[in-house]
Amino acid sequence: MERIATVERIFNFSAGPAVLPTEVLQQARDEMLNWHDSNMSVMEMSHRGKEFMSIAKKVEADFRELVGIPGSYKVLFLSGGASSQFSMVPMNLLRKKKGADYINTGMWSKKAIKEAQRYCNVNIAASSEDTNFTYAPTQDKWKLDPNAAYVHYTPNETVGGVEFNWTPNLGNNVPLVADMSSSILSRPLDITQFGLVYAGAQKNMGPAGLTIVIVHEELLGAAIPGTPSMFDYKIHADNASMYNTPPAFAMYVTGLVFEWLKKKGGLVEMEKINIAKANLLYDLFNTTDFYHCPVTNSDRSRMNVPFTLKNTALNGEFLKQAEDCGMFQLKGHRSVGGMRASIYNAMPIEGVVTLVEFMKKFASIHA
Numbered sequence: 001m002e003r004i005a006t007v008e009r010i011f012n013f014s015a016g017p018a019v020l021p022t023e024v025l026q027q028a029r030d031e032m033l034n035w036h037d038s039n040m041s042v043m044e045m046s047h048r049g050k051e052f053m054s055i056a057k058k059v060e061a062d063f064r065e066l067v068g069i070p071g072s073y074k075v076l077f078l079s080g081g082a083s084s085q086f087s088m089v090p091m092n093l094l095r096k097k098k099g100a101d102y103i104n105t106g107m108w109s110k111k112a113i114k115e116a117q118r119y120c121n122v123n124i125a126a127s128s129e130d131t132n133f134t135y136a137p138t139q140d141k142w143k144l145d146p147n148a149a150y151v152h153y154t155p156n157e158t159v160g161g162v163e164f165n166w167t168p169n170l171g172n173n174v175p176l177v178a179d180m181s182s183s184i185l186s187r188p189l190d191i192t193q194f195g196l197v198y199a200g201a202q203k204n205m206g207p208a209g210l211t212i213v214i215v216h217e218e219l220l221g222a223a224i225p226g227t228p229s230m231f232d233y234k235i236h237a238d239n240a241s242m243y244n245t246p247p248a249f250a251m252y253v254t255g256l257v258f259e260w261l262k263k264k265g266g267l268v269e270m271e272k273i274n275i276a277k278a279n280l281l282y283d284l285f286n287t288t289d290f291y292h293c294p295v296t297n298s299d300r301s302r303m304n305v306p307f308t309l310k311n312t313a314l315n316g317e318f319l320k321q322a323e324d325c326g327m328f329q330l331k332g333h334r335s336v337g338g339m340r341a342s343i344y345n346a347m348p349i350e351g352v353v354t355l356v357e358f359m360k361k362f363a364s365i366h367a
């Protein structure tokens with residue numbers, strides 16, 4: 001948590017690529033030219049050589065340990081971003097069925113839906129578009145198709161700041177699929193409730209370029225005819241994510257983040273810290289009407305906190321003064337307006353404390 005005296009670091013509230021732990025960046029720096037007496041950089045290693053193979057093995061083992069992933073699930077380290085998963089999921093999981101259920105809770109859900117529509121009938125089982133995505137529809141409102149191949153949802157909508165604080169219970173054999181790009185590793189995860197989980201690394205895990213897929217082995221091997229090899233989960237699983245060159249350096253840095261998380265006490269401890277960080281901001285919204293958070297109380301994200309200023313004419317001044325105080329990337333997404341503070345695992349609590357103090361002062365000056 002401490003700031004490093006020799007390194008000036010801003011508080012980076014970017015939604016992604018996002019802040020990484022300073023300790024991780026320092027270790028990557030220290031190992032940059034000579035990884036573990038190999039006299040090579042990780043960037044220069046053959047992905048099939050013994051050095052990188054040992055890195056890859058540890059990355060997967062640490063990830064499995066952090067989440068608690070049983071052997072019946074494969075963990076894949078892929079490139080192509082979470083956006084490629086919008087296509088890979090239907091290509092691999094339809095299994096001769098004609099449709100899939102999607103829950104529409106924001107910009108990323110919509111992108112997933114648009115891509116799935118190329119391959120199947122998409123049933124929008126629930127949507128919060130009626131309010132421009134300010135809540136997570138409760139499961140009693142979902143109109144699921146009994147013949148759906150799977151149910152897809154986005155547990156944390158990065159743009160709207162809407163998070164499901166519960167896991168859907170489908171109570172049958174329909175696989176639950178989740179895009180956890182902006183919330184994975186922010187809290188404990190019971191993977192047995194899911195058929196497939198995917199996440200781009202650049203929000204809460206590591207550098208851009210790596211996407212992790214956790215998939216139950218029973219779902220492998222039924223890709224639709226014509227699926228390119230690179231889009232077939234089974235091919236990646238059978239080749240331990242080495243069918244082609246994996247995003248090796250991103251995997252290595254992500255592995256350092258996993259070691260950092262383990263040292264911090266794992267996902268149970270991270271969740272406690274994340275709740276404390278998020279509450280600092282949400283408590284402020286409850287005590288002032290200078291700032292406003294559009295999201296329903298029960299569905300407010302612990303990772304991405306959108307808020308608007310009552311007087312939008314002050315937006316520019318707010319951002320400028322925040323930067324003067326060392327806080328960057330607070331501008332909200334254009335679809336929501338105002339501000340967004342992304343406070344992923346690697347954002348130290350002192351960053352959030354500094355932001356809240358600044359916001360209180362700004363409000364008192366401009367009230």
Ligand SMILES: *Cc1c(COP(=O)(O)O)cnc(C)c1O
Nearest residue numbers: 081082083108158179181182200
């Ligand atoms: C950022 C993000 C994506 C897109 O990730 P890419 O790696 O850029 O493809 C998808 N879903 C969610 C929830 C995201 O936050």
